[in-house]
Amino acid sequence: MRLVRLILPIMALTALAACSESKSEVKNEPPQRPVLAQQVHYEPAVQERSFVATVRPRIxxxxxxxxxxxxxxxxxxxxxxxxxxxxxxxxxEADLGLQLDQAQAEFRAAKGNQVQALAELKRGEVLQKQGWSTQASLEKLRAATDEADGRVLRAERAVSLAENSLTYxxxxxxxxxxxxxxxxxxxxxxxxxxxxxxxxQLKEKEAVVAVPEALVDRLAKGKATVSLWSQPDHVYAARLRELSPGADAATRTYQARFTIQEAGDDVRFGMTATVTLSDPASGQVARLPLSAVIDAGEGPALFVVDKETGGLQQKPVEVMGYEARDVLVKSGVKDGEWVVALGTQKLDIAQKVRVVDKLQF
CATH class of the missing domain: 2.40.50.100 (RNA polymerase II/Efflux pump adaptor protein, barrel-sandwich hybrid domain)
Known part of the structure; x- marks a missing residue:
């Protein structure tokens, strides 16, 4: 009995110590940190530039x-x-009609003179053969006939001109x-x-833009599309037709005219449009936020996160280029992987994280 009284307090102290140790272990385990993640998707590396344009007719x-x-x-x-x-x-048409009447009267008079000249020429030829007229007289008659023919031709042309003037x-x-x-x-x-x-004319419609001189050389190489501000979801293919040979004196830009292909009646003159110029694709890149990149002196890298376990893995990547808000990753991560997009500077490789795909407030 005395032995039992000694054992019970010892067992109680042992249980209390075990609970304290378990609570201490739970308390010391770091909690999962929520991180904003983005999935990697590779796409053609196309750099686009947009210009405000006005729809104008070609002719x-x-x-x-x-x-x-x-x-x-x-x-x-x-x-x-x-x-x-x-x-x-x-x-x-009153005056033009009178001019036509005058030309027709001149033509009739010229025709009458021509008939008379021809008759006199025939009589002169007969008289010259019979010896009653000289060769000089015959030549005068022939000259008069030629003049009559020319007068008829001039009168005929005058009638045609008067008729055309009336149609004009x-x-x-x-x-x-x-x-x-x-x-x-x-x-x-x-x-x-x-x-x-x-x-x-409605046959061809064009988008007219002002292009800075730094992008002039890219106009012929790039692919152009046009979208109307009134219909932003409808995109038209476009082709560069004309580039101004000289820059505008005030803006120092070059005027370019892009033919809008298959432009229907919904494309009206004077509408505001956007001309998007894209360079030919040069490989595949993944577009990610700049905040996703970390660099501890060994080159750019990304935190790849396992959505199921919450584990982190740091992978070095090859960067093709940087833009205003994005980084273009050429290789180093696989398509479909999830990478930490925000707060990478506060993470440790041994941490466990919880993935969220949008900010929660």
Whole structure:
């Protein structure tokens, strides 16, 4: 009995000591640190540059009458779509009609003179054969006949010109397009060739941009695409058609015109667009945040994390280049691995971490 009383206190002290040791061990074990991680995905190394552009027509013509006159009517307004051959405006045809009548009268008179000259030449030839006329008289008759023929030809050409002038009284569209400006009103007297109506053709639409001189050499090599601000999800293929040979005196930029391929009616003139220029792909790279890279004097490296166990592994990587916010990793980590994207400077290789793929507040 006395022995039992001695054993019980000893067992109680032993149990108490064991609990204290287990609590101390749990307390000393470091907790799992949450880290923001990102999965590695390799993609073509394409560097893109974007420029603000304006949609313009490739061909925009200032149409004018080929003859002078008084405007009788204007048949189109700004923004109206026109077809090839459609009459846009017309001049008063009164004076042009009188000119045609005059040319036709001159032609009839010339024809009558030609008939008379031919008849006199035939009589002169008969008289010369019979000996009643001299060779000199016959040559004069032949010269008069030639002059009559020339007068007929001139009168015929004058009639054709007068007829053309009458057709020029109607200003017609050369191709399908849209009216972008008008510079005449009914009753106005305009000169031949004066700008009357401006028509932008719909066949080809272009994106016009101003390119800094540092990127001029890349225009011909890069791949260009165009997206409208009104439709950012729709991307059009583009082709460089024209590059200004000289820089703008004020901005020191070069104007480039990109043809928008397969541009439909939803691409309107004057719209704002974005021209994206990308270089040809040069290998595969993984784009990761700059904060993911660590460098302890042995070169750039990344913390690769096991999502199941929370273990860390430091792997050296080959960096292709650095951008404003990203680093382009060429090799060193595998596609699909998870790397620590933030807070790498506070981690230790022996730590256990818990992966989160987005910040939680």
């Amino acid at each position: 925009e013509s200032d149409l004018g009458f080929r003859v002078a006159g008084k405007v009788a009517r204007r048949l189109v307004e700004v923004g109206e779509t026109v077809k090839a051959g459609q009459v846009l405006a017309a001049l008063d 009284a109607s200003l017609r569209a050369d191709a399908d397009g849209v009216v972008t400006a008008t510079a005449l009103e009914p009753g106005q007297v305009i000169a031949a060739g004066q700008m009357a109506i401006r028509v932008a």
